[in-house]
Amino acid sequence: MPEVIPISAPQFGLEAEELVLQAIRSGRVAQGPLVEQFESQCAQMAGVNHAIAVSNGTVSLEAALAVLGVGPGDEVITTPFTFAATLNSVLTTGATVRFADIRDDFTIDPESIRALINSKTKALIPVHLYGLCADMDAISEIARSHSLAIVEDAAQAHGARIADKAAGSWGVGSFSFYATKNIAAGEGGCLTTNDDELAQKFRIYRNQGMAQRYQYVMVGRNLRMTELQAALAIPQMRQLEQINAQRNQNATKLNALLDSTPRVTTPTIPQGRTHVWHQYTILLDEGLDRHKAVDMLGELGVIAGIYYPGLAWRHQPYELSDLVIKDETPKAEDISNRCLSLPVHQHLTADQVERVAEAVTEVVAKL
Numbered sequence: 001m002p003e004v005i006p007i008s009a010p011q012f013g014l015e016a017e018e019l020v021l022q023a024i025r026s027g028r029v030a031q032g033p034l035v036e037q038f039e040s041q042c043a044q045m046a047g048v049n050h051a052i053a054v055s056n057g058t059v060s061l062e063a064a065l066a067v068l069g070v071g072p073g074d075e076v077i078t079t080p081f082t083f084a085a086t087l088n089s090v091l092t093t094g095a096t097v098r099f100a101d102i103r104d105d106f107t108i109d110p111e112s113i114r115a116l117i118n119s120k121t122k123a124l125i126p127v128h129l130y131g132l133c134a135d136m137d138a139i140s141e142i143a144r145s146h147s148l149a150i151v152e153d154a155a156q157a158h159g160a161r162i163a164d165k166a167a168g169s170w171g172v173g174s175f176s177f178y179a180t181k182n183i184a185a186g187e188g189g190c191l192t193t194n195d196d197e198l199a200q201k202f203r204i205y206r207n208q209g210m211a212q213r214y215q216y217v218m219v220g221r222n223l224r225m226t227e228l229q230a231a232l233a234i235p236q237m238r239q240l241e242q243i244n245a246q247r248n249q250n251a252t253k254l255n256a257l258l259d260s261t262p263r264v265t266t267p268t269i270p271q272g273r274t275h276v277w278h279q280y281t282i283l284l285d286e287g288l289d290r291h292k293a294v295d296m297l298g299e300l301g302v303i304a305g306i307y308y309p310g311l312a313w314r315h316q317p318y319e320l321s322d323l324v325i326k327d328e329t330p331k332a333e334d335i336s337n338r339c340l341s342l343p344v345h346q347h348l349t350a351d352q353v354e355r356v357a358e359a360v361t362e363v364v365a366k367l
């Protein structure tokens with residue numbers, strides 16, 4: 001059996017161990033000084049004034065939408081090529097979700113957004129899928145001209161940029177620190193914004209709607225992060241630049257090794273964007289059986305994944321829901337049927353990156 005190359009490999013070093021111990025020994029494990037330190041790292045990552053840590057990336061999206069006033073009767077436009085959390089967060093508010101198509105780079109197409117806007121449209125949720133920012137200049141312009149809120153689903157895009165502007169700085173940013181994300185806290189989330197008033201509302205909403213102890217100014221929730229989660233994430237946040245650089249080096253090498261492989265399309269990166277490679281995703285030519293490819297790669301010790309198999313709403317609960325508008329998105333449909341993600345994480349050795357590419361070439365030739 002060949003050595004197995006996993007698609008994600010969370011590792012926590014000595015520093016994280018020490019911080020966790022420190023929190024346990026201090027007796028303070030609910031939100032405290034480590035969470036505060038983590039928040040300032042998040043604000044720095046996004047280049048904004050405020051970051052508000054929450055318990056995961058799904059409630060982070062929910063909090064953003066709820067505090068922005070999205071609710072029943074409103075429409076929110078997002079991409080159908082995303083994880084269910086993006087849709088679920090909209091549906092939790094009671095709003096209607098609908099879908100713009102994507103571009104070759106896998107992110108939402110601003111022109112397709114424009115075609116869906118009507119008097120009910122309230123917010124846009126571009127997803128920086130796989131670690132690549134959506135076309136935020138165009139999307140910001142659309143939002144401005146129609147007075148729409150932007151919530152960036154940056155769950156996969158820690159430190160991603162367009163020129164020198166970072167993910168989470170165009171609208172309200174929403175990050176995830178789930179175990180397999182580029183920065184992992186087991187579970188965790190974070191909101192980012194430059195708006196002082198909004199930041200204050202997020203903090204209040206996170207803490208049962210209390211501005212001060214037992215002074216309730218809105219109906220809130222408990223979305224607080226624990227010190228233990230922050231302890232795991234803080235050392236990785238310090239390493240963010242190196243983690244992203246290593247992932248980029250691995251992706252660049254995969255591109256070079258796979259660019260000329262027949263029946264494989266390597267990822268498209270628009271000019272000026274800094275990709276942080278949460279996933280490295282190729283497209284197989286139409287007619288090739290990617291599930292068989294995943295199995296054959298597995299036999300060679302390369303763990304591949306399909307993110308995501310088909311459009312996000314093509315599951316019974318969404319198909320039955322009146323709050324999900326099934327907009328036609330042919331490009332997303334096609335891409336979601338042909339995508340395949342390969343290991344690209346920062347713990348891969350140069351040899352392992354080569355093995356991944358060789359395995360893909362070998363397997364695709366046999367499909």
Ligand SMILES: *Cc1c(COP(=O)(O)O)cnc(C)c1O
Pocket residue numbers: 056057058059082083085086127153155156176177178187188189
């Ligand atoms: C992981 C993820 C989320 C949800 O984050 P959790 O922390 O798992 O709740 C939302 N959107 C996208 C695109 C994700 O990848």
